[in-house]
Each structure stands twice: as structure tokens, then as C-alpha cells.
Amino acid sequence: MYNYTFIEKYGRLRQQLVAGGVALAGIVLIGTLWYWLVEKWSFSESAYMTIITLSTVGFSEVRPLGERGRIFTIGLILMGLITIGYIVNRFTEALIQGYFQEGIKLRQEKSVIESLEQHYIVCGFGRTGRYVAREFAAEGIPFVIIDDDLEEVEEIKQLGYTVIFGDATLDETLVRAKIDLAVCVVTALPSDAQNLYTILSAKTLNPRIRAIARASTEEAVQKLQRAGADAVVSPYITGGKRLAAAALRPQVMDFVDGIITGSNRSYYLEEFLIDSEVCPYVGKSLREAKLRSQSGALVLAIRRYDGNLIAGPTGETLILERDALICMGTAEQLRELNQILGPIGSKSLRLPKQK
Numbered sequence: 001m002y003n004y005t006f007i008e009k010y011g012r013l014r015q016q017l018v019a020g021g022v023a024l025a026g027i028v029l030i031g032t033l034w035y036w037l038v039e040k041w042s043f044s045e046s047a048y049m050t051i052i053t054l055s056t057v058g059f060s061e062v063r064p065l066g067e068r069g070r071i072f073t074i075g076l077i078l079m080g081l082i083t084i085g086y087i088v089n090r091f092t093e094a095l096i097q098g099y100f101q102e103g104i105k106l107r108q109e110k111s112v113i114e115s116l117e118q119h120y121i122v123c124g125f126g127r128t129g130r131y132v133a134r135e136f137a138a139e140g141i142p143f144v145i146i147d148d149d150l151e152e153v154e155e156i157k158q159l160g161y162t163v164i165f166g167d168a169t170l171d172e173t174l175v176r177a178k179i180d181l182a183v184c185v186v187t188a189l190p191s192d193a194q195n196l197y198t199i200l201s202a203k204t205l206n207p208r209i210r211a212i213a214r215a216s217t218e219e220a221v222q223k224l225q226r227a228g229a230d231a232v233v234s235p236y237i238t239g240g241k242r243l244a245a246a247a248l249r250p251q252v253m254d255f256v257d258g259i260i261t262g263s264n265r266s267y268y269l270e271e272f273l274i275d276s277e278v279c280p281y282v283g284k285s286l287r288e289a290k291l292r293s294q295s296g297a298l299v300l301a302i303r304r305y306d307g308n309l310i311a312g313p314t315g316e317t318l319i320l321e322r323d324a325l326i327c328m329g330t331a332e333q334l335r336e337l338n339q340i341l342g343p344i345g346s347k348s349l350r351l352p353k354q355k
Helices: 004-038 043-055 067-097 099-114 128-139 151-158 169-177 192-205 218-227 233-249 250-260 291-295 331-341 345-352
Strands: 119-125 144-149 164-165 185-188 210-213 229-233 268-273 298-303 309-311 324-329
Touching: 004 043, 004 067, 043 067, 099 164, 119 128, 119 192, 128 144, 128 268, 144 151, 151 164, 169 192, 185 192, 192 218, 218 229, 233 250, 291 298, 291 331, 324 331, 331 345
Parallel strands: 119 144, 119 185, 144 164, 185 210, 210 229
Antiparallel strands: 268 324, 298 309, 298 324
16 A cells, blocks of 8 residues: 555656656657768668667667767767666666556556545544444445545555545545535544535535534534534534433433444344335325335334424325435345335435345
């Protein structure tokens, strides 16, 4: 795995090799023009004489040379030896240090990033960001991480995640992460100000993107929401509530943790967005749709388009256009439910992997 100081070294070495090649071509041109214009040889003889001189193969002169021609040929040999030696030295260094292999790897990683679409962007790989990445990897969804710490970037690459080295608060970095084609951005940067700038940039570059932000204080939560964050999570506030819940209702918390996190769980929670163009049950009740009997998955709640949440819907609850069905089931049950409700774009990509 390379670290990003390699990029500068690789670029400098490539420039040196190109400069050496240009210098060698210039020497060949000078030698050819001398024998052609000054010695009055044919162009082919001039080029041949230049090449055998620079390659030091030991062939005899094409034609007899005078003192002036021999002095020029000596200078041509010296310039050629110096230039070729320089090129060989740079090329050997590139082979020994693996610059060519790393260059290929760099191009492959760039190709992976350029092919991203319908992906998630994680900004920051600190204590919060690494757990976000772990959950995304467990769900098998495409994502890219943005971080500006070289040591963190090395660790990310060793874990096999796609990473972009850069400042997530800058528009150019988000553009490199294909923000225009992403479905969600999660900002888990160290400071609330950085998260605020990132949310503003993300929403400006892609107003349709879902933005999730980390906040340290209640005041920051409000500011991030005003900046356009669709959801704001404060590790301290949320952590305090979960600690209290774990103390008061431990079995409930164990159950909830078991279905929303980890890669080895048996049951999953998933949300399905209802689209009338592909879902045949719009306008029908849950009893008429028979989703439970067809798939085995349980509809726990329905969030209407206006934001109203219906918890524990009954058989008479209607399925409406643009509803979000929150369901629980095994991986296979959720896949079956996805087929029943019809293809729903990016949500179908989020279904859990078959174990």
C-alpha cells in the first residue's frame, strides 16, 4: 500500500524520465542534423551514424571524418553517455522502489472512484467514522471515505475501503468523491464547524442528497439542521439515552442492537420506499396486500410522505404513494418483500447479504 507522499515522488520521477527522454531525442536530432547539413551526408546515413555513435556498438564510420567531425562525434558520445546513464539510473530507481507497480495501483483506485454511483460518502475516519464504515461494509453497500490524515488513509486502504485523500469541507474534494451521483453523505469530522461546512457544500453540489451529520452539542444540532442536514446525531446525547435505556430496559436494548448493527445478525430492519409506478399495492390496505403471508417480513411502522409516523399499523392501514415501510425480517424475507413491492432504486442495493 502506498502512502500519499508517493504521489509527489512518482510525479517527480516521471518528469525526470520524460526530461531524459526529451534530452536524448534532442541529441539524436542534433547529431542527425550535423552530419546531414554540415558533413553533407544523406539523411539516412546521418541518422544511422548518430544512432551507432550513441549506442557505442563499435561499428566503423559511415564515411571518413575530418578533425571537426571527429571533435563533434566525441562530444556527441559524451552527451549520449551522460543522458543514457541518467535515464538508466532513474529507470532502475523506479523498478527497485516499485514506482511503476504503485502507479498502476493508483490508476486502478482512480478508476474505482470514477465508476462510483448510487454510493455513500463518509467524511472523516475517526472514532465515529470507522464504525460507520464498518456498518456500511457489513451491509455490502458501495461507499467512499474522505480523510485528510495520511496515517488514517493508510489504515483505510489496509482495511480494503475506497478512500480519497483530501479536505471534505472543500467542494473539489466532494466532486472527486462523485457527490453528484451519491445518495447519502455522512459527516463525522472532529469539529462541528467542519461538519457544518461539509453539509453546506454537499447540499449545494447535490440538493437531493441525504445528509447525516455528527454534532457535539445541542446548539450544533440546531445549526446543522438549519444548514440542511436531514438527520443529526450527537454521540453524547444519543449515548446518554442508550445508557439509560440499557439500565432500565436491558432486554429491549439487546433486541434492538441485535437487529440494527453487526454482520452476524439473523434479523434485519429495512425501509422500503413506495413508488406507484412499480408497486401494485398503492391504495390497498395491509390486509389486502398480504405482505406478511407472502414474504414472512413484518411491517413495524409506516412513515407517510408528510412525516407522520404510524407505529404498529393494523390490517386496515392503507399503503399510499411515497410511503416508507419500515420492516423486520431475515435477509431472505426482505429480499422477497423487495420483489413483491417492486424494484425501488437504491434501496434494493441496501438489502442485507445472504449469509
